[in-house]
Amino acid sequence: MHKYFQIFKISFQQEFAYRLNFVMWRARNVMQIILTFFLWNTVFYDPSREVFGYNKEKILTYVFGILVLRAIVLSARAVDMAGEIANGDITNYLLKPVSYFKYWFTRDIASKTLNLSFAGVEALILFLILKPNIFLQTDFLMIILFIVSVAIAVTLFFYILFLVNLVTFWMPENGWAAQFLFVVILTEFLSGGAFPIDILPPVLQHILYGLPFPYLLFFPLQVYLGKISGLAIARGILTGGLWIMVLAFLTRIIWPRGLKRYSAEGR
Amino acid sequence: MRGDILGLVEKAIIVDHLIKNFEVIERKPGLIGAIKSVFSPTKKTIHALKGISFTIQPGELVGFIGPNGAGKTTTLKILSGLLYPSSGFNQVLEYDPWEKKPEFLKQISLVMGQKNQLWWDLPAMETFELNREIYEIPKRNYEKNLEELVNLLEVGSLLRTQVRRLSLGQRMRLEIIAALLHGPKVLFLDEPTLGLDLVAQQKMRDFIYEYNRKTGATIILTSHNMNDLVDLARRVIVIDCGRILFDGALEELTSRFAKEKIIKLSLAKEDNIEKLATIGSIKKITFPQVILSVPRSAIAVAAAEILQNFPVNDLTIEEIPIEDIIRRVFKGGLKHA
Numbered sequence: 001m002h003k004y005f006q007i008f009k010i011s012f013q014q015e016f017a018y019r020l021n022f023v024m025w026r027a028r029n030v031m032q033i034i035l036t037f038f039l040w041n042t043v044f045y046d047p048s049r050e051v052f053g054y055n056k057e058k059i060l061t062y063v064f065g066i067l068v069l070r071a072i073v074l075s076a077r078a079v080d081m082a083g084e085i086a087n088g089d090i091t092n093y094l095l096k097p098v099s100y101f102k103y104w105f106t107r108d109i110a111s112k113t114l115n116l117s118f119a120g121v122e123a124l125i126l127f128l129i130l131k132p133n134i135f136l137q138t139d140f141l142m143i144i145l146f147i148v149s150v151a152i153a154v155t156l157f158f159y160i161l162f163l164v165n166l167v168t169f170w171m172p173e174n175g176w177a178a179q180f181l182f183v184v185i186l187t188e189f190l191s192g193g194a195f196p197i198d199i200l201p202p203v204l205q206h207i208l209y210g211l212p213f214p215y216l217l218f219f220p221l222q223v224y225l226g227k228i229s230g231l232a233i234a235r236g237i238l239t240g241g242l243w244i245m246v247l248a249f250l251t252r253i254i255w256p257r258g259l260k261r262y263s264a265e266g267r
Numbered sequence: 268m269r270g271d272i273l274g275l276v277e278k279a280i281i282v283d284h285l286i287k288n289f290e291v292i293e294r295k296p297g298l299i300g301a302i303k304s305v306f307s308p309t310k311k312t313i314h315a316l317k318g319i320s321f322t323i324q325p326g327e328l329v330g331f332i333g334p335n336g337a338g339k340t341t342t343l344k345i346l347s348g349l350l351y352p353s354s355g356f357n358q359v360l361e362y363d364p365w366e367k368k369p370e371f372l373k374q375i376s377l378v379m380g381q382k383n384q385l386w387w388d389l390p391a392m393e394t395f396e397l398n399r400e401i402y403e404i405p406k407r408n409y410e411k412n413l414e415e416l417v418n419l420l421e422v423g424s425l426l427r428t429q430v431r432r433l434s435l436g437q438r439m440r441l442e443i444i445a446a447l448l449h450g451p452k453v454l455f456l457d458e459p460t461l462g463l464d465l466v467a468q469q470k471m472r473d474f475i476y477e478y479n480r481k482t483g484a485t486i487i488l489t490s491h492n493m494n495d496l497v498d499l500a501r502r503v504i505v506i507d508c509g510r511i512l513f514d515g516a517l518e519e520l521t522s523r524f525a526k527e528k529i530i531k532l533s534l535a536k537e538d539n540i541e542k543l544a545t546i547g548s549i550k551k552i553t554f555p556q557v558i559l560s561v562p563r564s565a566i567a568v569a570a571a572e573i574l575q576n577f578p579v580n581d582l583t584i585e586e587i588p589i590e591d592i593i594r595r596v597f598k599g600g601l602k603h604a
Binding site for chain 2: 014017096259
């Protein structure tokens, strides 16, 4: 375990290597939150107005919740994997007694930790300035279930990202395309990142709940908001867990095949 | 060690009828060609290794030579477990490299001249610390190895500098340290002196020699640098077009591939000097010195003839310099020999 702790430490240092970059990126986050706030604040200038069953308080909580969850779940370093496979830098890890999967997972966790600690401070400041009407969950059990569903989301997203990046073994030039399709389009739209999933027609919703995507953002947020029943929570956690098992199985099959395709180029 | 006691030396590396084919998609030039290759890719099989076999004893320092694309690096990549062989057998320290067992990986290292493992934005020391944990090197060994390597390579003052701020030569030496901290028993060096200036090259060579002597590590070295091979490798394996053309002592390369020998003359008079051309091909005339190249089989006859018919002060018969032979190897000229 020591080796992964060391990887965690060095990733942290790496994140700080580009300080200006880091500051700019945090500033962008804050701007994004402020913009979103004023956008929805204007749309719902009349507090009694409801759109798709969402009033002002609910939509603001949703939007802020998604922003925070996005910072935890979707922020990942492992997007660099495709580049490493294509240009042969992955060689460095294949030569060492270290798991490439765990290596990137550790780097992701390091990145998320940093992200979260800064996001926490920023959120607090913004909260004090904007004083939005936001729902705060106080039920201890719900908070525990929320943390479990976030853990599932983080693992699920990492598996998706890892698998998508493996495409690079077969198509060194198209790794970014696969990533764009999956990560940007699919996860963005199907996870509830762009709009709440429950505004979709029930048939579509039904299909979506069978896929892994809603368990990335939408489901954890619903748990936090206490919008779904205990049974639905149990079903969601089970489905997410099942998807992790399916993706883990796929990874175990595809990873060794990718390695056989690997030609250690870039040299 | 076990082998020594029993009186038989186990092989460090065994390669038997190793074949590696790559499938590549051919790209046609130009925009239209690029679009065509998206819709109807033309696949082509490259036969990188066509069944090579050799064995290496523990502690040997072997040079791999051959022109570009001969299959040297492919062989090293298979032996370090990066590439999956198409067929054939290979074994390193009694492991199958492809399985990438941690116990195996902890005993080998592959250093590629143009590939870096040091974290670019951080001081080299951070990478060293990371490797210490990854290879699970006991703290005492780590400190001892680090101190030795730092002294041998004279990089004590560079450890705390961001890697991006170092020169290529400095970086290369730190790369070597990162690759050797775990004390590998088998070391694959792919062009270790590539891009280094003359002083740095010499330092690297001295280091490789010392490392091999001190630790008894088995080393395979590929290089396009003549001096690397002449200074370091007692045994060379010549690879070209995926086949082994020669495997033996460096000195034997000459007798094996040089079809000519050199006769050096010192003449008393300049008379009839052009008639020497009938005996061998004249390489150089700077009176009184003449250098002739004569077919190996005719060397005795030629020497006798010269002594009889020309006013010779001095005559020596020499082999073609090893450098000339190696140069021909790099050009891929041996298969025509």
